Amino acid sequence: MEQQRRTASGPGRVLVAVYAIFALAATSRAGVQIGTKFHEAPLAYLLSAFAAAVYIVATIALAKRGDAWWRVALAACSIELLGVLTIGTLSLVDAAAFRHPTVWSVYGEGYLFIPLVLPVVGLYWLRRTAPQPVG
Secondary structure, X not given: OOOOOOOOOOHHHHHHHHHHHHHHHHHHXXXXXXXXXXXXXXXXXXXXXXXXXXXXXXXXXXXXOOHHHHHHHHHXXXXXXXXXXXXXXXXXXXXXXXXXXXXXXXHHHHHOOHXXXXXXXXXXXXXXXXXXXOO
């Protein structure tokens, strides 16, 4: 059944806007890093590109209506949370391996820790807008 409540309605509009800003910021950052100094830290810059792709998918999925898009948004926000927790922890444990920061380094410290908070808010909102069984 189609989702009755849109993820992009009400407070969800703000969430979609924040995701769109992060998609643009992460894509721009990764593009510049890969285009100008990829040889310095290919892993870090590819991780930034991956984060950008996750933000793009999350933005689109949160803005769309329907159960399938809700599931895509759930997957994107879950991957984002897993990524920021994993990369954030690794960047603290082995700082030498992350001399060149990514969007998710130190739990998004370079972005005021918003990359850590954003997927939690996204997952909360998705729970509130979860498709309801009919019947």
